[in-house]
Amino acid sequence: MTKQKTAILSIIRSSCKHMTAEEIFFEARKEVPSISLSTVYRNLTQLANEGLINKIDISESRCIFDKNVILHAHKVNDITGEIEDVFSEELDTLVRSLVDKGIVSYNLVIHYK
Secondary structure (H helix, E strand, C coil), X not given: CCHHHHHXXXXXXXXXXXXXXXXXXXXXXXXXXXXXXXXXXXXXXXXXXXXXXXXXXXXXXXXXXXXXXXXXXXXXXXXXXXXXXXXCHHHHHHHHHHCCCCCCCCCCEEEEC
């Protein structure tokens, strides 16, 4: 794993919040000053494809990255922007019942005010 990719993964895993690519970029520059935003995006895509992080589309123009890769949904407060993980066995059971194959991931984002 490259120095840049290792730094990005470390930043996500040590964060107690969901981060955007830009937030990760600003943190990564503290460790790897020469890193570019395109490098961050490329590595985030790779990390998500490898199953090490989750990419969550919050809206058409905003996505976040989550260190928690187990099945769960997200609640987004549209007023404060706060994002919470939602863990629910009932929800997981419902999602699994809708699909006859094994569920690897789903992207359920609940917006509220």
